[in-house]
Amino acid sequence: MTGLSAHDTLVFLLSLGVLLFVARAMGEAARRLSQPVVLGELLAGICLGPTVLGRIAPHSVEFLFPSTGNVPAALHALTTLAVTLFLLVAGIEVDLSTVWRQGRASMVVSFSGIIVPFTVGAAAAWLAPDFLGRHTGADALVFTLFFATAMAISALPVIAKTLMDLNLYRTDLGMLVIAAAVFNDVAGWLVFAVVLGLMGKVAEHGGAVGWTLGLTLLFAAGTLTVFRWLVNRVLPWIQAHTSWPGGVLGFALSLALFGAAAAEWIGVHAIFGSFLVGVAIGDSRHLREQTRTTINQFVSFIFAPLFFAAIGLRLDFAARFDPVLTLLVLVVACVGKVLGCTAGARLGGLPRREAWAVGFAMNARGAMEIILGLLALRAGVIDERMFVTLVVVAILTSMVSGPAMKSILRLRRERKLSDFLVGKAFIPRLVSGLRGGVIRELIEALAESGTVDRAATERAVLAREALQPTGVGNRIALPHARVTGLERPLVALGVSHDGVDFDAPDGETAQLIFLILTPQHDDGAQVTILAEIARTFAREETRHAALAAQTYTELLAVLRAQSA
């Protein structure tokens, strides 16, 4: 067996480590700035590749990501595996039954959301192929079809993620969007399979384009019917008779690899196969939530960052960036998709505001557009300038999607306990052992970091306490008050290991004491915060972990792990 030398091994491991670390770090930074994680991951690759690091220190780029030898082949194989598994997860997230359940409305959104941008895209590509970055020598029809598909595709994973972030995933509107996006995805990939066939790529089976087309349809139909039925029959047997969850994990992943290999054999890209296998597996009612979660976490947090970061290594984005082209494609993409979907939603009977929200939700292109562009680049259909444009459009449409829906639907972000907890008002060891003393300590801590009127606040809290004691059992007490002049809710937490009497119904003293101050006018805040504390600290394990926290950071870690 041809093996990697010790030097190859060193470079391979180091480059993977660097890619993963930087991609995860920049992905997290993007998330903190309320941007899509994929944006940070792509930027990581751009920073590590020829665009940035290559200009500063070309030798280190050539050392870490060499262009010849075994290492690039190994990295390419690994990123191919990564994207194959990423599409498996995207497929698993699809819920076929919602497509049917949403009925007419989702069908109309789907059709209109495909046909309008496809037509607009096809017209633009047919009229100005050279300006739109057709690769020299690429067939006009193939390029037109590709560009039209690129305009019509949407990104199910990004859309699903956005809906979840906005708490809309399980609503009727959310399900309508998901149903339309599922149909959109499947149709988009089928059309793209045809495009690849038309590119004259000689498939492994050796047959002509017609064969590829027929086999693709047969493969899609077979996977979604017979194969899906089989998987649903076999899954319970695997769960019953193999170690858990290893049996299902290995089974799902090897099926995805077989599907991917089959798709490659047919002559379409591997990811089409793993996506369909994912849909078939995810549709089984026997697939357990934990299996789904394990695959999802490992793929989303390890494989996906590696794949998206590796894209940035491929070319010099700065040199290839064309602002005019990007603006033009962005306009074509958004107009076609948003108008098409919004019109479809109106036809389907949705009110105007919701119809526009559907339009912007479906407009996110995300990972799918990038993968599509990469395949077209490799196949010689588009040039690097157009590829960079597609990547930028994919990122921009994904970034706009969430905020646009939020403002159209006038949603307010769900407020979380950690938004109101004041870092400096976490007291890991309260001095006082009495109710009044503890309340004073907590008010003092809050007053140090904000504009809290000590005396007035203390009066208000003690008055509330006198009305009815705030020990709620489970060794938790929640003294609180509404305070005039406060701009936003503030929460302080004090820990008393000996316990302080707050007259709890269960007769126990309180160890975790939350002081909650809310603005006079903000009626919802108090209820929201009280409910979240109750929910978060219902488990004894969480209370123990909070009692053991020594710093505010450790406390945040406890809250984060619970709300995940």
Next chain:
Amino acid sequence: MTGLSAHDTLVFLLSLGVLLFVARAMGEAARRLSQPVVLGELLAGICLGPTVLGRIAPHSVEFLFPSTGNVPAALHALTTLAVTLFLLVAGIEVDLSTVWRQGRASMVVSFSGIIVPFTVGAAAAWLAPDFLGRHTGADALVFTLFFATAMAISALPVIAKTLMDLNLYRTDLGMLVIAAAVFNDVAGWLVFAVVLGLMGKVAEHGGAVGWTLGLTLLFAAGTLTVFRWLVNRVLPWIQAHTSWPGGVLGFALSLALFGAAAAEWIGVHAIFGSFLVGVAIGDSRHLREQTRTTINQFVSFIFAPLFFAAIGLRLDFAARFDPVLTLLVLVVACVGKVLGCTAGARLGGLPRREAWAVGFAMNARGAMEIILGLLALRAGVIDERMFVTLVVVAILTSMVSGPAMKSILRLRRERKLSDFLVGKAFIPRLVSGLRGGVIRELIEALAESGTVDRAATERAVLAREALQPTGVGNRIALPHARVTGLERPLVALGVSHDGVDFDAPDGETAQLIFLILTPQHDDGAQVTILAEIARTFAREETRHAALAAQTYTELLAVLRAQSA
């Protein structure tokens, strides 16, 4: 970038899929036969490689696992990544504090368990190097040191797994063994690093052997002190400020890759680095159980099978198997290790029976021996005959370990509900709606598949029921009786969607009715089964899933998922 062609991609994905599928399937088969999973995984590779499939259909082996081009490099890179991550997991499982807590006894076991087999091994290798498979031209001292190390090493992951399977992991004896094994592992890898240095392998840093040695010690010491302290400080910050569990996952994996690259640079194998990083990470009290589980599951069920199966692809095991050599090495390995550890345990003050159990526990070589052998084979220290011998010895010692401990300590396997549930006595829809009728249906179902005296059993169950009703609340009823002449406990389960009155304290009717028959003499069985049903069905989700089960297989899947 040099990329994989479409054909390369197809072969790479297909070979991964086949390797994973066959390895998982044969791993599960091994588990069912109460053998170590790694045995099945290795056999999978042997079946797919030159040993078996290569004799039957050499062309398919050459197609799936080609020996030239990009695919073998890609597979090699992936299996290197796999074993690096596997050692990360092995490191995370190590609990450094137990090493100190077990004090003198574990130290004595460790020392004696290293020095005795090392001496025996060194003597054997020095006396008969050629017979023991020294590679032509390999240095006598290097070979002696290697063989001695191979005899002295033990396999922490296999040992930990065996102790968990026997329910001994959290006992004093278990912790003693783990502590000794940890020390053994770290010392073994350090010695092996020296051996690799002596092999004259030119390290990336370009320095002499002395440098490699010094750097190795420095690296080990630094990772286990400064680095460990740093990780413990940084982890809470990551959990508090990044998405969960993605932040920790990405962080842990990229650290492992950096550690592996550093070890390669120093001149020892990558896995030494990821193992030490794993120890440092696993030692942090901030690492959450769920993060550990996600990494562990993905690595144990996906990466580890790929790595171990790929070993079998390397050579023709049948042609290289030498029974005399294998027997000899097996004797040297077992005598040195078992006697050394047992003597140490006796010196440390353990009773005779427990001391022998420690000896056999530490005797498992498992994955470590195979990895060591692979490195030596690649470095040209041993020949293929000796490598095959080491693999066989590793497997045999791992297989013997569990059963030997079980019989020495006179343990009985923990009995599980699923051992007693009778497949044909699962009634997804009970006909009767009355207590007596339901009991009769269940007895009837049991009687069909065994030697149950219908009339006597019914009398016994009804008599017990008259004494005190067996509705226990949560919509569960547990009619039961002891039956003379029964050889082993039998359990039948009937589901009544309308509910049957069993006089439960909560006033609800029962929907899940377990009929439990135990032998007259078996006092423990009844209590064990009642307790397990109570524990398993305490969660409402489980009860719902059991109510929805249509077949016995689906019911088993529910039980399996709960007990995992």
